[in-house]
Amino acid sequence: SKRFCYLFAIRSFKISGVALCALPTPKMTENGLGHREKVLNMNTMNPNVKRVEYAVRGPIVQRAVQIEKELKEGVKKPFSEVIKANIGDAHAMGQKPITFFRQVVALCAYPDLLEDNKFPDDAKNRARRILQSCGGGSLGAYSASTGIEVIRQDVARYIEKRDGGIPSNPDNIYLSTGASDAIVTMLKLLTSGEGKTRSGVMISIPQYPLYSAALAELAAVQISYYLDEDKCWGLDVSELRRAVEAAREHCKPRALCIINPGNPTGQVQSRQCIEDVIRFAAEERLFLMADEVYQDNVYAEGCQFHSFKKVLFEMGPEYSNTVELASFHSTSKCYMGECGFRGGYMEVINMDPQVKLQLTKLVSVRLCPPIPGQVLLDLVVNPPRPDEPSYATFIKERTANLEILAEKAKLTEQIFNTVSGIRCNPVQGAMYTFPRLTLPEKAIAAEKGQAPDMFYCMKLLEETGICLVPGSGFGQRDGTHHFRMTILPATEKLKIVLENIRAFHKRFTEEFS
Amino acid sequence: SKRFCYLFAIRSFKISGVALCALPTPKMTENGLGHREKVLNMNTMNPNVKRVEYAVRGPIVQRAVQIEKELKEGVKKPFSEVIKANIGDAHAMGQKPITFFRQVVALCAYPDLLEDNKFPDDAKNRARRILQSCGGGSLGAYSASTGIEVIRQDVARYIEKRDGGIPSNPDNIYLSTGASDAIVTMLKLLTSGEGKTRSGVMISIPQYPLYSAALAELAAVQISYYLDEDKCWGLDVSELRRAVEAAREHCKPRALCIINPGNPTGQVQSRQCIEDVIRFAAEERLFLMADEVYQDNVYAEGCQFHSFKKVLFEMGPEYSNTVELASFHSTSKCYMGECGFRGGYMEVINMDPQVKLQLTKLVSVRLCPPIPGQVLLDLVVNPPRPDEPSYATFIKERTANLEILAEKAKLTEQIFNTVSGIRCNPVQGAMYTFPRLTLPEKAIAAEKGQAPDMFYCMKLLEETGICLVPGSGFGQRDGTHHFRMTILPATEKLKIVLENIRAFHKRFTEEFS
Missing domain, CATH: 3.40.640.10 (Type I PLP-dependent aspartate aminotransferase-like (Major domain))
Known part of the structure; x- marks a missing residue:
């Protein structure tokens, strides 16, 4: 009955798209003797760990990293950079740190700076x-x-x-x-x-x-x-x-x-x-x-x-x-x-x-x-208080960051909902959109053993450099398809991302219709 | 047979001294209804977690923290401060950070400092x-x-x-x-x-x-x-x-x-x-x-x-x-x-x-x-290299820290081995001594259910403010008793600590003989 529970847990929540890439059978090349099994191998390792899946950093992201390296090495691609909209990583997408926060961290790390006049008193305190x-x-x-x-x-x-x-x-x-x-x-x-x-x-x-x-x-x-x-x-x-x-x-x-x-x-x-x-x-x-x-x-x-x-x-x-x-x-x-x-x-x-x-x-x-x-x-x-010297800057920075996010949330919803075959709920909060994709039957049948939205996202990555996470990595109702995209790219870049996805979706739909 | 394994694991390694302090039976005071069990209680929680023991931060350290608070509140004690020789925490015992390391961390945390002339070029690079x-x-x-x-x-x-x-x-x-x-x-x-x-x-x-x-x-x-x-x-x-x-x-x-x-x-x-x-x-x-x-x-x-x-x-x-x-x-x-x-x-x-x-x-x-x-x-x-401006200071700081530790390692061994009833191996490396205690039979019998070296360390803490970890928290051969002490207190303080332990050991031995 224990086994039944595990099976149920897996069955009730298919993350079919995030399996690790299959490796060729190990050739024992590291082992001069050629006949010894590893002590720690796929049969002896913790079976619970094998069941773990984490799509946000799964195979699609590994491929994105690979493509970045290829770009650096001069491999020709139909795009010039990989845009990682797979993970809620604001600074990586260009958001600047709150000045006050970093001043205090620097002061704590190197307290000699407490003598420095460049730092405001509230940060020093x-x-x-x-x-x-x-x-x-x-x-x-x-x-x-x-x-x-x-x-x-x-x-x-x-x-x-x-x-x-x-x-x-x-x-x-x-x-x-x-x-x-x-x-x-x-x-x-x-x-x-x-x-x-x-x-x-x-x-x-x-x-x-x-x-x-x-x-x-x-x-x-x-x-x-x-x-x-x-x-x-x-x-x-x-x-x-x-x-x-x-x-x-x-x-x-x-x-x-x-x-x-x-x-x-x-x-x-x-x-x-x-x-x-x-x-x-x-x-x-x-x-x-x-x-x-x-x-x-x-x-x-x-x-x-x-x-x-x-x-x-x-x-x-x-x-x-x-x-x-x-x-x-x-x-x-x-x-x-x-x-x-x-x-x-x-x-x-x-x-x-x-x-x-x-x-x-x-x-x-x-x-x-x-x-x-x-x-x-x-x-x-415990951020700067109204009577403290860093307050004005702090409020300005915080407000700006949140206003930009709100603007991008709106923009994302609006543009996606103009695309036939993409339907998007309002991004009321957080940093993500999880739009629903209508995929042609042929695309769904195209790749056996791979979730259709994984197939879609992988193709999007190869053609546009945009890295998203397929809905199958988060779970979704059977027969539905989604992706998760962060709203974090800078506004101008986000517009391009949204336009590129729109164009890709049209191409994809046509290709498999 | 699984149960047998667990039992064996516990039996083969008695950490009798580190059990959590017993709590009075819960009085359901938080619960107005007075009759509902918690969803998460000692019977429903993860039994593996219950078996976990971690003496280095166990009950003796909790008591040390309490005593520190009592001292602050003005409670009279036969000592003026708690000396935590229970954990390998060098900075807490007064060791200074390596200047170069902290300069680089501060520069990374607050990159505006990269414009500051006070920082050496190698740190900036x-x-x-x-x-x-x-x-x-x-x-x-x-x-x-x-x-x-x-x-x-x-x-x-x-x-x-x-x-x-x-x-x-x-x-x-x-x-x-x-x-x-x-x-x-x-x-x-x-x-x-x-x-x-x-x-x-x-x-x-x-x-x-x-x-x-x-x-x-x-x-x-x-x-x-x-x-x-x-x-x-x-x-x-x-x-x-x-x-x-x-x-x-x-x-x-x-x-x-x-x-x-x-x-x-x-x-x-x-x-x-x-x-x-x-x-x-x-x-x-x-x-x-x-x-x-x-x-x-x-x-x-x-x-x-x-x-x-x-x-x-x-x-x-x-x-x-x-x-x-x-x-x-x-x-x-x-x-x-x-x-x-x-x-x-x-x-x-x-x-x-x-x-x-x-x-x-x-x-x-x-x-x-x-x-x-x-x-x-x-x-x-990747510390400063010989051709870099921070090299000399770095080497000076590193050498000083290691030399002082070597000196304290020697000092600890020497003083402990002058005490009748304490036998101490050379501290060849790391940051600890684990001397063996000869305890009087009466002391061993004194506290049922508590490891004798826990009894000893608790008494030492109450009388001298010195916080050590009993050997039972690390495991030891049955019938032997030890404690772990760090060699990290500043040399002058370490001398006092060692002298206080020597005096305590003598009193303790007399009291229970």
Whole structure:
């Protein structure tokens, strides 16, 4: 029955397009003896790892990197550069860092600069305060495994302010190596049982493949619930209920993961929807995981970010005293886009105090999250205040970054929806569009063993240099086809990208009709 | 039989001292309803996580943090500060960062400084070169999941130079979030099977508890081999053979982990010993994992660091073409001690090419190691050259750090060996001493359920403010008692620490005699 669960998990969520490229049979060339098997080979390695898939950096991206090298070596292509719209990597696409953030990081890294008149006083004060809470006054010391205490306090104050005064306890804050780290840690804690009692975790389809990858690695059961593309990727509780009831036959549902604003689908959930989800989690006794790393990335009129924590507390003690919640944030997205620093945090609510000790113990094995990432996180939650010298520049930079993103979100939707055979929901938030493709039957039949949208994206890459991720890498309803594209290329470049995709789609449709 | 394996793993390695402090029965105070169990509780959580122990940050350190707070609040103690000699955290103990390293990090974080005349040209050149290989010229972009390509090239060149020209291929280099990250990733790959075919991994006793913690989490079987305290914590192949043969009864031995220079035991392995270990791994078909993060920390006369890679290649093609090896290094130790940056790398040798693809896929799920840590690693493997302006200062700083460590290693051994009831091997390398304690029978009987050396260390902490880790947290032969102490406190402070331990040991022995 355990095997059945795994099969189910795989069957219920076909990521057919992201298998690794097949390698030729090993020729034992490295081995002079020619007859010894490797100790660690495909048969002896961890079978859970084999099941892991991560399309965002999958074979299409590997091919993109190859093409970049070919271009450098002078190989002729019908384009002059590869445009990587596969990953939410704002700085790589030209977004500039927030000046204040980088000034403070530089001051912390090399404190001799504290004597330098070129740096504003507020940056110096932040740096001094952070260094005082580092061992030996150095970024090079380990911090507490849960993160530097003053930074956890700053995070708690940030959450309180964001949520209109609902209290946040620094003891519930765990800093992390990006949000991914904390998400995997929580999923790890939640995984137990065998066979029909194996933990099941509900994730949306389409989803961000960190979730399916972590569940595969942990051999936990993935319970897929579908977002409603026709309702702007909305979440309906009846679909949650269908999914959990079906799953009860073969596993023990324990957790429900929500990404809001949505990745890869860009929707922003209404307050009502969040309430419904919380009520559902309470009824069904599910641990809630709210991935809120795009909380500042809300563009559509009438849309607003509501944190799960705030809604939970506004629903009254029946919920706020019982529903277990972990919510996640990161330095990688929003207006700052500092992915490389790997900063993040998780807040846990209503967690069993003994489990919390276990969590603290577990994170201590990896010593501590990277200190420069912790510093950056501190600046995100404690940016310049109106009375400080860096405030004006900070606000200008932040506003500009968010306005440009909003403009590109609109532009993307508009242009795609002019293309016959591409249908695109509004990009209400986050950094992605996940448009639906109508592909000719011949194209769908063309490549056996490869997802049709993988075939499409690979061809797009070869012909235009544009690197997208096929919808099959995120999961989608059977028979539908999509891709995920970031809205991050600079506006002028984005226009060209959108035009090139439009032209490609027309060619592709004609070729296979 | 699976259950038997787990039990065996626990029994064969008693870490009795590091259990979490017991909590009172939860009073359901958070829960207004008073009758609902948590979804995630001690019964439903991941049982493997419950088995994880990590003494270096265990209850004794938690108590130390508490005492620090009490001191701040004005609580009277027989000491004025807590001295944390529990963890190899050089900067926290006052060691200064290498100037050049921090200059380059600051320049990379805030490239406006590239216009500043205060920075030397070599630092600027390094920063420019690194930024050119970052997406968008920013530390804020993700890198390839295996790390920035030019840094992997620099690592390969560093290894070649270190190993007298034996070639290193950048495609075999995986950058990581400290060495811990890469070690856990390798152990994860190596874990498979059930019951008697479950993977077994050989680790030394005493060991660094990352290994036992990771094996517990993965539910792999720990195979303990004992270092010989009477031979300066030497490693004898006959002991390896005894351990692997006993383990074959109940698991499938797949890997052998070596820490050299040793943590917590401070020994440096001879070339002959490394050869013997490699021959043993080849015969027994074990994947070798060489934890070499202390490779620059060698103090004793006549001792020298030999990398496993170099010895392997010098043994000729019979070995160099077959034995699978992963070796690990880090920015956290040696002369730089930059723990907070979480930089590190792993080199894999003779790895199955298909497994390598799986490894690359697995690390891609976590996106990339922190970029500031990658930068720091680049500086470690590519420091100022003799013809560059920062060279003289760099050499001066590095030499001073290593000389002071060598002096403290000697001092520690000398003073401890004057104490009746403490016996201490030479600290040949690394940053720790692991002296053996003779404890009075009454003290051993005093605290049931608590390891005697935990009782000893806890009492030492309460009376003197000195925070050590009991030997039971690392594993030791039954009936023996030890503690691990870092040699990192500043020389004058170290002298006081050693004197205080000497006096405490005398009092303790008298009290329980």
